[in-house]
Amino acid sequence: MFPASAFAGEWLEQQNGSTSAPGSEALASFFDPFGVGRAAFGYWRDSVERSVLYWDVMRERGNQYLEHMEQTKPNVLGFNTEVLVDGRTLPRPTNYELLRVLPHEGTEIDLQKRPFVVVDPRAGHGPGIGGFKPDSELGVALKAGHPCYFIGFLPFPEPGQTVEDVVESEIAFLRHVIELHPETTEKPMVVGNCQAGWQLMMGAALEPEVFGPILIAGAPLSYWAGEHGKAPMRYTGGMTGGSWVTALTTDIGNGLFDGAWLVQNFERLNPANTYWKKQYHLYDNIDTEAGRYLEFERWWGGHVVLGGEEIQYIVDNLFIGNRLSTAQLVTSDGRRIDLRNVRSPVVVFCSRGDDITPPPQALGWIRDLYEDVDDIIAHDQTIVYCQHDTTGHLGIFVSGSVSRKEHTEFTANMDYIDVLPPGLYETAITPAEEGEDPELYERDYLLEFMSRDFTELDSAVKHKPEDDRRFATVARISEINLGMYRLFIQPWLKATMTPEAARLIRRMHPIRLGYKLLSDRNPLSVPLPVMADAVRKNRHPVSQDNLFKAFENMGSDQLVASLNAMRDLRDSSTEKMFMDIYGQPLLQAAVGLYGDAHVHRRRPGAEPEHRRFVEQRQEALREKIAHGSAHEAVMRSLIYVMGGAPATDERNFKRLRASRAELEPGIELSEFKRLVREQFFILKLDREAALSSLPNLLAGKSNDDIDGYISHLEHVFAASGELSEHAAERFAQIKALFNKARPRKAEAIAKSKDAKEEATAATTPSPAAEEPTPAAEEPKPTPANTSKSGSESSKSTTKPKRAAERRKTPRDR
Incomplete structure (x- = not known):
């Protein structure tokens, strides 16, 4: 039996390898007339090789994570920078920094042009995503010759740091940028991604003279807004009983909130991608995808920590209270944060494919604040919005194709947007070859502006007034539950939690633990690099038309479809449960919100001073x-x-x-x-x-x-x-x-x-x-x-x- 097995193995290797013995084709046809055996062996060998390479990439990911997290100032910026202002030295210290972006060799910067400032989102991940690669927001601005600056942050907040402190830090950074460019009279163009977008809008409402045109990409400002059947994250606060869970998580962290919990919330939105599709795509394309995968994971796994006061303020006032888009926020020194005070043109970039910040949440603040377009004009505001059809949340400010198209056009036309009269506009970006008068085209696309009224805006916002009382009920119940938690549970938890215990809990978080277990610190991973090197030297990939490879792809697609069906069932059930529970008249009456006398989504009227x-x-x-x-x-x-x-x-x-x-x-x-x-x-x-x-x-x-x-x-x-x-x-x-x-x-x-x-x-x-x-x-x-x-x-x-x-x-x- 052994000689026969050896002969069969040698024969199959010849059939699938690069060598071919005389007469082997005829012999193979005799023993395997339909080629099923050869296909099976080729697929088996390829799958084993891919498995070895896949786990070796996971090992590299773990090593990269540990190395990244041990840095004092970790970031994934693809550009060299120098620190201009350290937020820890400001009167109200924060963990933010103002960086000057140094252009690549051969890139010429025109100091007469408008400065360009990108503010990085701080939503659980590390800094640098705005300048992640050459085709990025920073890359586009540098190619256009603008002096560029980056506002990033450090992994741990300063003691007692608040959201107001961060906003004041960003205002101070912009004042410094203005001082660095006395030769230009134009205020800096500022880009805020995701969380940084609403933070910038708060600063622009408090100090409008510091800001030039503002681009907010994928930034939620109206948190109750949404379309039925979509945007499931807006129900999270109601289904957990309010913000007491945030306070609990902060107390477990001894006053610090682990950003890994936020990342986990994002991942749960799309379980098919999180638990299978992303990993299978790497496994299926292991010979070409390893570099791209590791580059992205360096940011996705760079979890940071937020201050307890910061995250509680965000959840209470924004996610659950929806107070930003209705001018109900007041600073500690008595200044009202009213977005109608913003005097710079505001460009809102969102996507219909974004399940974290869908268009209703990105654009709903306009409907919340203004009665109609005439109201926008009366406040001397210019608002431009652009809706992408398909890209996801990260694609809005990470995708290279989006940067080469939308961000390039916005950057190139900011001076033009700056002279638009007050009003509401929607943009369309079309290929230049489809238009006339080609000598007036400066790039590959044409940016067009179309005046819009609130009827057309409502088609994107899809506001349903009957939902407002439900979300207002959630806000009231959240206040009650938070008060009960602070009275009965918080004192005991604070008394027992120590910094060492909090640090251990952060390290044991499932997401963080997954990186550490698959690294060189795990003794079981020692053979992986040796095995991977051997496989790379003698790799035997199979083509996509291999019968068993086709079965593998079909199985993957079936698994993705099943996980998507489970997600849809979960989201629809959650929405129905939310609507039923918080739509109960008895519950609304119990918190004092039943009846038409209550205004649940306040639309600020014109103040006497205005x-x-x-x-x-x-x-x-x-x-x-x-x-x-x-x-x-x-x-x-x-x-x-x-x-x-x-x-x-x-x-x-x-x-x-x-x-x-x-x-x-x-x-x-x-x-x-x-x-x-x-x-x-x-x-x-x-x-x-x-x-x-x-x-x-x-x-x-x-x-x-x-x-x-x-x-x-x-x-x-x-x-x-x-x-x-x-x-x-x-x-x-x-x-x-x-x-x-x-x-x-x-x-x-x-x-x-x-x-x-x-x-x-x-x-x-x-x-x-x-x-x-x-x-x-x-x-x-x-x-x-x-x-x-x-x-x-x-x-x-x-x-x-x-x-x-x-x-x-x-x-x-």
């Missing part, structure tokens, strides 16, 4: 309606024709930038932004007076000057394609008002040429002859305006291709 400010602002604007120059006239006309927004996409902004340079070369972007907003509010305040004063603003200008202004407007309008019928009527009205400002002699010549143009149009049919004319008191001009040279004559509905042939202004000629 109303007085608005009235004073309106009076000041009325005085400015008839005062100004051609710059005000052109901008006012631009906003009027476009229906409130000066542009629909970045091509218009590029044209605006060129027009701004020609009209007044020395004007700063900040002054340009002020001009846009001021003219927007003037039109909003008194449109008739604003339009009738246009000839006064252009008084004294020559005929060529006025032709040049009209040409500038045509170029901007043409960038986004053909004007709508309504916009074309408005543009004709503007040209009529501009004609009134011409010198008398020139005006007569222009009218004469207009008459000739009308006669020609009457005998020669053209699209322009069908355009509507405005019902204004002034003489009705034709849609085509004729100047002395005749070169500026163009239809108001000219398409971008035709407009491109006349881009040269009189000055260019």
Whole structure:
């Protein structure tokens, strides 16, 4: 038997190896006519080799974890940095740091550009995810030439550290960045991921003058919001009876909250991925995926610790209380945190594929704070939101494809977003090859802005008022249970828990223990590296069309489907139980919330101080309606024709930038932004007076000057394609008002040429002859305006291709 077995083994090895003995193919066909034996042996050998390599990667993961956690300042940043400000030295010490990001060799930084600051999320994991790899938020900004800074943190908080202390630290860091760049008048652009997003918004509400444009990616601000059948995390507080569990976990940690518990909550959302899919993907692609897997695990396993006061504040006031999006938070020194005080443009980036921060929680704060878009405008705020279709929570600020597309466009267009008039906008990002006017495209994608109203916003927020009383009931019960815990249990637990015991409990956490057991500190792992080296030297992978490999993939898919079905059943049951329990009228009445008299989701009304400010602002604007120059006239006309927004996409902004340079070369972007907003509010305040004063603003200008202004407007309008019928009527009205400002002699010549143009149009049919004319008191001009040279004559509905042939202004000629 032994010689026969040896012969069979040698034969199978020849069939699956690189060598082939003469006649072996015929012999193999004789003993195994269907190839099943060869496929089985090849699959068995490949699976054994993959198993050895897989467990060796797990050993490397454990070693990496231990090495990472033993560092004083662990992070996963892919860029070199230097510490500028240590938060531990501030008047209110925190474990945060301000780092200057040093660019890679060959990357040029323009100190005249707006500084770019990324704030890392602190939700149980270690710092560095915002600069995890070259295609990241930091990488995009560095490629664009921006000076970049990073706000990270250390593994352990300072004693007594609070959320307010962290917010004040970030404000201090931004002030330092501003001081480092006296040559630019633009405030830093700030990016906040996940937890850092709502923290930044708190800081911007307290000190709005420190912040430039704000990008919050995957950041929850409205915690009660959500869609039925999705966002199961919002029910967690209710199903555990409130925040007493947070206090218990903190007391077990002797005043420190282990971030591994937060990571475990994230992992439970998708058990198929946590317990099988992620690991199987590594096992299935062990020859190529080891490096990527270890790189990510270095961050995912870098658990940090939060202060007990911090996490209790977060859970009570945000997760359960929902007080941030309703302006109910008040600082220890009496300042109200009202997000309506933010004066910087806010870009909200979220994804429909995110089950941690779904769009309702990322966008619901807008619905909580404002009655409608007019309310947003009255508070002088610009809010832009973008919804990705598929990417998950981490993909929003980690995915390379997202960084190359969305983050690149946001970064490149922040100066343009900064001049958008107040209002609500949604962005769409389309490939450049699908658009017209390609010479105005600076990158591979086009960023477009579309005005939105609250009806369209509600399609994303999906707010259900009947759920508010349920969540308000949870908040009341949470307060009761927390009080009972503090009265009966907390004193005993604090008296018995020691720092050593708390440290041992953290080390024994199942997630942490999994890393340590699979490392070189486990004697059973000693043979793994030797075996793995031997396998790598003589690897025998099988192809995907191997019969048994196909069965393996089918089994994996079946297991994933089963785990997903269990997850869906768990989530639907949890939601139903939550709705039934906290929807009980008796329970609501017991906590004093039954009846229509209670407002459970407070929408702040306009404060008396704000109303007085608005009235004073309106009076000041009325005085400015008839005062100004051609710059005000052109901008006012631009906003009027476009229906409130000066542009629909970045091509218009590029044209605006060129027009701004020609009209007044020395004007700063900040002054340009002020001009846009001021003219927007003037039109909003008194449109008739604003339009009738246009000839006064252009008084004294020559005929060529006025032709040049009209040409500038045509170029901007043409960038986004053909004007709508309504916009074309408005543009004709503007040209009529501009004609009134011409010198008398020139005006007569222009009218004469207009008459000739009308006669020609009457005998020669053209699209322009069908355009509507405005019902204004002034003489009705034709849609085509004729100047002395005749070169500026163009239809108001000219398409971008035709407009491109006349881009040269009189000055260019």
